[in-house]
Amino acid sequence: MKYKIAVLAGDGIGPEIVAQARKVTDAIVAKFGHELEYTEALVGAVAIDEVGNPYPDETHELCMNSDAVLFGAIGHPRFDNDPSAKVRPEQGLLAMRKKLGLYANLRPVNTFKSLIHKSPLKTELVDGADFMCIRELTGGIYFGRPQGRTEDGQTAYDTCVYSADEIERIVRLGFEYAGKRRKKLTIVDKANVLATSRLWREVSQRIEPEFPDIEVEYMFVDNAAMQLITWPKRFDVMVTENMFGDILTDEASVISGSMGMLPSASIGVHTSVFEPIHGSYPQAAGKNIANPCATVLSAAMMFEYAFGLMKEGALIREAVDKSLEAGVVTEDIADGKKAYSTSEVGDWLENYIQ
C-alpha cells in the first residue's frame, strides 16, 4: 500500500525530530513493502514568517488530501512575551484542529523502566502506570461562542458549549479503547457545577448499557487532578472535555518522568495528526540534542491508528525500547552517561529496524 503523509515540521526542534521519525518510517516501509509519499508544508511561527498565517490554506489542502499528518512542534519565544501579537502560532494549531475536525486527542501515558527514576513521583506509585488520556479537542470553551468583551471593554466572557453528538462521539471512543485495554473507563467532568458536564454525564449514562463489560466511573475534575498524582495506576482509559483535558493530560505527562518519550494522536474527521506531546524547545533548536523518541513513537501510532498496521507500529516501539536498553539516548535522559545526538539516535533506530 501507498500512504500519503503530510509533514508539518514546524518550529524549534520540529525539523530535527521529524527528520529522525522519517528515517524510521522509511526503514519500516522498506522492510514491510509499503510506500510512503511525504509532502512538506508550513505551520507555526515559520509559516507566519513566510506567508503571514500559522496554518496556511495550502497546508490545510495538503492535510485534507493526506492519509496522515506527521507533526513536529510549534511555538517561538518571541510570541511568548508579546500577548498583543495579532497572529500567533497557537492560532494555527487551533485552526488546524477545527478545520481537520481533530475531535479526539489520544495520549498514552506509560513508564519506561530505565527512566522511572526521573519521575517526580515515588517509584512505587508510578512504576507500571499505563493509561490512555482521551481529550475532546474541537469543542468546549476553546471554540464556543460568544467570546469577547462587553462594549465598555470592562467585562470578558467565554462560552463552553457541547452538543450531545460531540459528547457521544468521544465517549464512544473512550468505551472502545477501554474495551481493547483493561476495560475500565473514567469519565471526568464537573457535573456538580456545569451544565455541559451534566450533559456529558447524561449522554455517557445512555451509552453505558451498550458496553456491559466496561467498568465506568465518573470523577470530578478536581478529584482527577489529585488521583493522577496519588494513584496513577488506578487509571486505564480517561476521557474528558477539552479544557479539563488540556490540564489533566499535561499533568499526566510529567508523572511518568519521560516527557521526551510521549507521543500523541489526534483523530480527525478528515485525517489524523501524530505529534510528540512536548513543545518546540527553542533553546535546543539546531543543536542536534533534542530527544526524537516522542516523535518516533508518534509515527508508531500513525502506523497503528491511521493505517491499521500493528506489526509496523510494534517494531518501532521495540526499536525505541532497545535503544533505551542500549543506552543510545539523548542528553535529557542520559543521566550523566554518554549522550548521543538527535541524529545518532535516529540512525540507531533506523539500523535496528533494517
Place this chain on the structure above:
Amino acid sequence: MKYKIAVLAGDGIGPEIVAQARKVTDAIVAKFGHELEYTEALVGAVAIDEVGNPYPDETHELCMNSDAVLFGAIGHPRFDNDPSAKVRPEQGLLAMRKKLGLYANLRPVNTFKSLIHKSPLKTELVDGADFMCIRELTGGIYFGRPQGRTEDGQTAYDTCVYSADEIERIVRLGFEYAGKRRKKLTIVDKANVLATSRLWREVSQRIEPEFPDIEVEYMFVDNAAMQLITWPKRFDVMVTENMFGDILTDEASVISGSMGMLPSASIGVHTSVFEPIHGSYPQAAGKNIANPCATVLSAAMMFEYAFGLMKEGALIREAVDKSLEAGVVTEDIADGKKAYSTSEVGDWLENYIQ
C-alpha cells in the same frame, strides 16, 4: 474583644472536628482575654434533611451578623450517586459563597517534617515547599450566565464571565500576600485561548507597576499543573480564576502528603469562612478517628485573618507542631504507631495552649 462566630459543622466528620477546634479557640481566648460567642447553624445534607435547603436563610442571616464562620465539611454519599437529586449539599456551598461574597479562597500549602514521607512526590522535590494558592471564588464559569440547555435539550452551555473589578480585587490580594511573603506572584491563566484570561492579564499588567518589589510571572494553567508536581518550591503566591483554582488547589493539596492538615480561609465582602480543605469523610463519621488539625489550623487562620490576632494564631500553629512532634496524632498520620482519637488530639492541643 468579643467576637461572634457562626459555627457551621455540616456533615460527616464535621461536628467532631469542629468540636476540637472549639476546645482550642476556647483555650486561646481564655489565655489572651478575648471572648467568643458561638452560634450553631445548619448547612449541607443535614440542612436539607431538616429544612429542605442546604444553606437556609437563618444560617445566612447568622453568617451575615458574625465576625467569622467556622465551617466543618459538607457532603453525603447518598447524593454522590444521584446526579438527579434536585437539592444537593454543594448548592449550599455555592450559595454561601455567592451570598457572603466570598471572593477569595486562600489555601496555604506547606509541609510538615514528620509527614513529608507521606507525600506522593520525592522528598527532595517537596521538602520545604511553602506557597499560598489564591482562588477567585465567586466568578467565572461557576456563576456565569446563561447556563443551561437549548430547547431540544441536545446542546448544553456554560458561560465564563469576569469583570475587570472582580479581577482587580483578587489580583491585588495576590500582590499584597506576595508582599508579605517571598515577593513572587504567579498569575495562572489560559490567555492563549480565553477572552476572560486575556482580561485577567490586562488588568494584572495594569496593576503591576504599583508593586515594583514583586516579581510577577504569568503561567498557562496546563504548565502550572505540571510545575506544581515537578517543582513546587518555585511557587510563593499563586492566584487564579475559579475553575482553574478548583483543579490546581486540589492538586497542590495532595503534594504535601498532609491533606488532613491543610486549612483554608475564604475572604468575603460580608464575613469570612474558615474550613479544612478536606471533605466530610462520611466513612469516619461518628467514629472519633478523623484528624482535627486542618480545622484547628483553620481556626488559627481565623484569628489572624478575621481578627488580626497574630500571636493567637501563632500559638495554635505551635500547638499543632508540638502535637506532631509528640506523636499525638490520629490514625491517618500515625504510620503504624499509636493512633490517638479525634477528641484526644483536641484535648492535647487544648492542654498545650492552657
